[in-house]
Amino acid sequence: MAPQIDTNALKKAEACTSIAKDLITQAIEQSAANATLCQEALLQASGEIKEAFTLVNQVQSALQPQQS
Numbered sequence: 001m002a003p004q005i006d007t008n009a010l011k012k013a014e015a016c017t018s019i020a021k022d023l024i025t026q027a028i029e030q031s032a033a034n035a036t037l038c039q040e041a042l043l044q045a046s047g048e049i050k051e052a053f054t055l056v057n058q059v060q061s062a063l064q065p066q067q068s
Helices: 007-030 036-064
Strands: none
Touching: 007 036
């Protein structure tokens, strides 16, 4: 039987990457005017990317054939 793909985790990862994209756009817009806001947006984007990476890795791990 094929392993079940956790589509909820993938949807959460997709949402995280969308948020990260928006934060990176915000950082670009703030880069000239406010370095502090730029840095904060990048920090938040990094956290979102890490979360997406974790979720994708969980799904990938579940798809790996179980080794005995």
